[in-house]
Amino acid sequence: MKSLIPSLSLIILCLVILRVHGDVGTAMSYDPPYLPTRCKGYDLDQFPEGGYFIAASDGLWDNGAACGRRYRVRCISGPKRPCREATIFVEVVDFCRSNVCSATMTLSNKAFNAISRYPDAKINVEYTQ
Numbered sequence: 001m002k003s004l005i006p007s008l009s010l011i012i013l014c015l016v017i018l019r020v021h022g023d024v025g026t027a028m029s030y031d032p033p034y035l036p037t038r039c040k041g042y043d044l045d046q047f048p049e050g051g052y053f054i055a056a057s058d059g060l061w062d063n064g065a066a067c068g069r070r071y072r073v074r075c076i077s078g079p080k081r082p083c084r085e086a087t088i089f090v091e092v093v094d095f096c097r098s099n100v101c102s103a104t105m106t107l108s109n110k111a112f113n114a115i116s117r118y119p120d121a122k123i124n125v126e127y128t129q
Contacts, residue, residue, distance in 0.1 A: 022128040025104025027073070029112035029119055030055060030096075037094035039067035048091045051110040055094035057101050066092045071127045073107070075115040078123035082116045 037055075040046040047053055054073075056066045069092045075083035088111055096106045103122060107115075116123050 022072070022126040024076070024124065024126055025059070026102075026122055027075075027112065027115075027125045028101075028103040028106050028122050029109050029116075030106040031109060034094070034108065038064070039093050039095075046093050048093075051108055052088050052090045052114070053093045053108050053111065054090045054105045055096035055101065056092045057096050057104050057106075059104060060092070061095050064095075066095075068092060069129060071105075071129055073105075073111075073115065073125050073127045075123050076126050078116070078118075078121050080118065080121070082118045082121045082123050084115050084117060086115050088114050 034047070034053075035044075036042050037046060054071070056069075060066050060069075071090050071092070072087060073090055074087040077083065090105075090107060090111050096103075104125070105127070109119065113119060115125070
């Protein structure tokens with residue numbers, strides 16, 4: 001029993017460390033129309049149920065391989081304390097061109113409103129695939 005407690009403590013510590021590990025980037029929202037997308041054009045079935053999706057920047061796009069990838073995203077900071085206490089799951093459906101996109105990811109309005117109080121803010125996010 002005495003050897004079980006340190007082992008369990010180590011397992012719990014590892015799970016906590018893995019849970020908080022993620023990449024840090026920026027996010028903004030983008031408005032409709034959401035079609036066509038670079039992933040599946042005009043196909044409405046590409047959008048996940050719930051409406052939580054993103055357009056990925058160059059850093060995430062991976063020459064189109066990002067289509068369909070899912071990320072866990074949470075707001076960590078921004079101007080005027082925009083963060084809501086929420087973690088969401090989003091899916092990549094589009095590419096955000098660098099001349100338009102000044103963030104790591106642009107979220108659908110619904111997804112962005114779930115994690116930020118201010119729809120026009122540029123926020124800092126933590127994300128993991």
